[in-house]
Amino acid sequence: MTTEQMHDLSFEQLEDGTIRLEQRDYCGESYVIDLHPCQLRHVAERAGLLPPPPMHSYPDACDNAGDEMHHLAIDTDDGGTIHLYQTQVRGMGGSDEHVMLHPTQAAWLGARLLS
Numbered sequence: 001m002t003t004e005q006m007h008d009l010s011f012e013q014l015e016d017g018t019i020r021l022e023q024r025d026y027c028g029e030s031y032v033i034d035l036h037p038c039q040l041r042h043v044a045e046r047a048g049l050l051p052p053p054p055m056h057s058y059p060d061a062c063d064n065a066g067d068e069m070h071h072l073a074i075d076t077d078d079g080g081t082i083h084l085y086q087t088q089v090r091g092m093g094g095s096d097e098h099v100m101l102h103p104t105q106a107a108w109l110g111a112r113l114l115s
Helices: 037-046 103-114
Strands: 004-006 009-013 019-024 030-035 072-076 082-086 097-101
Touching: 004 103, 009 103, 019 097, 030 037, 030 082, 030 097, 037 072, 037 082, 037 103, 097 103
Parallel strands: none
Antiparallel strands: 004 009, 009 019, 019 030, 072 082, 082 097
16 A cells, blocks of 8 residues: 555555554654554544444454553543554564644544545
8 A cells, every 4th residue: 555644644554454654753753653453443433533333343352441452542632632652562573652643633544544
């Protein structure tokens, strides 16, 4: 898939189905989070872009435990910014990462990936 971009956020879907988000800051630093499609759906649900499904509809590998998902935490600050925190996933390498999405970026990302 071709890399898509909106302002400082870009994404691409890798061959294994993983969705890679990359955000560049004003100093040129790059922050990358690889999301399983279930994690992306969880983000869209938590951001209010999709209605949450019944809890039993999540596959075992993507089981939702309360408000957070294994290796992925989502927080929203008072300004509406959505913060995605990913801890290192075994076998995927990398380190803990943090990406901040404006609600418009979250809506754009959800619409592009779910279409």
